[in-house]
Amino acid sequence: xxxxxxxxxxxxxxxxxxxxxxxxxxxxxxxxxxxxxxxxxxxxxxxxxxxxxxxxxxxxxxxxxxxxxxxxxxxxxxxxxxxxxxxxxxxxxxxxxxxxxxxxxxxxxxxxxxxxxxxxxxxxxxxxxxxxxxxxxxxxxxxxxxxxxxxxxxxxxxxxxxx
Amino acid sequence: xxxxxxxxxxxxxxxxxxxxxxxxxxxxxxxxxxxxxxxxxxxxxxxxxxxxxxxxxxxxxxxxxxxxxxxxxxxxxxxxxxxxxxxxxxxxxxxxxxxxxxxxxxxxxxxxxxxxxxxxxxxxxxxxxxxxxxxxxxxxxxxxxxx
Numbered sequence: 654x655x656x657x658x659x660x661x662x663x664x665x666x667x668x669x670x671x672x673x674x675x676x677x678x679x680x681x682x683x684x685x686x687x688x689x690x691x692x693x694x695x696x697x698x699x700x701x702x703x704x705x706x707x708x709x710x711x712x713x714x715x716x717x718x719x720x721x722x723x724x725x726x727x728x729x730x731x732x733x734x735x736x737x738x739x740x741x742x743x744x745x746x747x748x749x750x751x752x753x754x755x756x757x758x759x760x761x762x763x764x765x766x767x768x769x770x771x772x773x774x775x776x777x778x779x780x781x782x783x784x785x786x787x788x789x790x791x792x793x794x795x796x797x798x799x800x801x802x803x804x805x806x807x808x809x810x811x812x813x814x815x816x
Numbered sequence: 817x818x819x820x821x822x823x824x825x826x827x828x829x830x831x832x833x834x835x836x837x838x839x840x841x842x843x844x845x846x847x848x849x850x851x852x853x854x855x856x857x858x859x860x861x862x863x864x865x866x867x868x869x870x871x872x873x874x875x876x877x878x879x880x881x882x883x884x885x886x887x888x889x890x891x892x893x894x895x896x897x898x899x900x901x902x903x904x905x906x907x908x909x910x911x912x913x914x915x916x917x918x919x920x921x922x923x924x925x926x927x928x929x930x931x932x933x934x935x936x937x938x939x940x941x942x943x944x945x946x947x948x949x950x951x952x953x954x955x956x957x958x959x960x961x962x963x
Contacts, residue, residue, distance in 0.1 A: 667926050696926070699933040706936045707874050707907050708882075713866075720925035786930065 658766035658797065660688045664756055664790065667693075667728050670771030674801040675732055676811040678769040683739045687767075690744045691732045692759055693725040696786070698751035722747075735811075752786040753793050760796060768798040819938070822893050822931055825958040826851050829896035830951060837904050841867070841881060844894040844917040855887045859919060873906025877949075878939045882918040882932060884925070891931055892919040895961060897949050914939065914949055 663678040665671040675691065682689040700718055703709040709717070729745040736743040748755040760768065770787055791798055801807070827847060834840045841863055849856035862883035866872065873879040894917040901911035916935045920928035938944050938961075951957035 666930075667924065696929060696933075699929050703929065703932055703936060706940075708872065708880050708932050708936050710870055713869075717925045717929055720922075721929065724923065724926055 655764075655766045658687060660690070660763065660765045661767045661769060662690045662692060662756070662760060662763070662765040663769040664752075664787075665691060665693050665728055665732065665771075666752075666786070667724055668771060670801070670803040672771070673803045673807045674769050674771040675735065676807050677799075677801045679736050679739050679741050679743075680807075680811065681769070682736075682741045682743075688744075689736070689741060690746060690759070690763060690765065691729060692746045692748065692756060693729055694752045694755045695721045695725055695747065695749045696752055697749045698754075718749075753789050756790055757793060760794060766796055768794055768796060770798060770800055772800045772802045819893075819934060819961050822891060822934075823895060823958065823961055824851070825954065827892070827894045828954050828957045828961070829894065830954050830957050831899040832896050833899050834902065835900065837867070837902060838864075840896065840898060840902055840904075840915060841917070844881075844896055844915060848892050848894045848917065848919060852892060854892070854919075858887050859883070859885055863917070863919075867905075871905035871907070873904035873912050874936075874939075875906050875908035875910065876939075876945070877901070877906075877910060877912050878914045878916075878945065879904045879906065879912045880916045880918060880932065880935055880939075882920070882928075884920050884922050884928065886922045888919055888921040890921060891924060891927055893917065893931065893935075895948075895957065897951065897957065914945060 661678055663675050665675050678689055700714045704711055704714045725747045732745060832843055834843055845856055845860045848854055862885045863881050866883045872881045896915045898913055901913050904912040906912055918931055947960045951960050
């Protein structure tokens with residue numbers, strides 16, 4: 654691991670918070686010239702669990718997986734376009750499995766030094782921490798992480814610099 | 817993502833006086849439709865379509881009816897407890913008393929899956945279930961979900 658960092662990974666899941674994290678990471682990469690990778694994980698582990706718990710039918714799970722795969726491609730394409738507006742080169746990566754495992758593996762195999770991730774609201778249910786993918790990710794990684802609060806200022810800054 | 821972000825207090829229904837699966841689904845869809853200006857008929861049709869494939873009564877008194885629809889702009893969740901136990905054609909053939917209706921737009925499958933996973937995880941615990949079902953006010957029901 655390089656200190657402070659050279660290789661950044663941002664995790665996106667389609668939520669507004671993760672898109673804020675992406676913009677923030679692009680702005681950092683633009684200014685620091687760090688390498689930026691973007692990962693989207695198709696959470697097939699959650700899908701399998703929903704089938705196991707009888708929330709989903711097998712056919713329903715497959716249909717959702719296909720939809721999420723299309724979402725992933727769309728969001729990663731969008732990420733590339735956003736980075737291009739700042740002349741930042743990014744590598745996008747789509748993976749299937751458990752979010753925590755996929756991100757951990759990516760960090761390990763690509764010498765990532767900093768994980769950028771969208772935040773959740775500060776007011777939360779204690780029980781949710783057990784299930785939330787972002788919380789689990791933050792607890793399980795061994796590198797530095799940056800939690801980006803979903804804030805209009807980030808969107809404004811990103812847009813402003815584009816002009 | 818957490819339930820606090822997803823559930824609104826006005827979408828929590830306590831001790832619904834209903835007697836059938838159709839009635840409980842109708843009440844829940846109507847609540848979301850009225851509170852958020854949604855197309856009730858279209859959504860109810862989708863929810864029933866999914867129920868006709870296989871009941872979303874998971875067993876142990878809990879059901880998580882759900883559907884995707886292109887008439888939705890974001891994720892909506894209605895939580896309800898019923899005064900009487902309702903035959904929901906659950907897998908364990910036991911009646912249900914706790915219901916989570918999850919509606920999602922077509923293009924947000926990932927968030928829909930995470931919301932369902934959060935709820936499935938929440939109701940795995942008997943203590944959580946008991947806390948929610950024993951709520952005596954709407955406020956208490958809402959707090960039992962988010963606390």
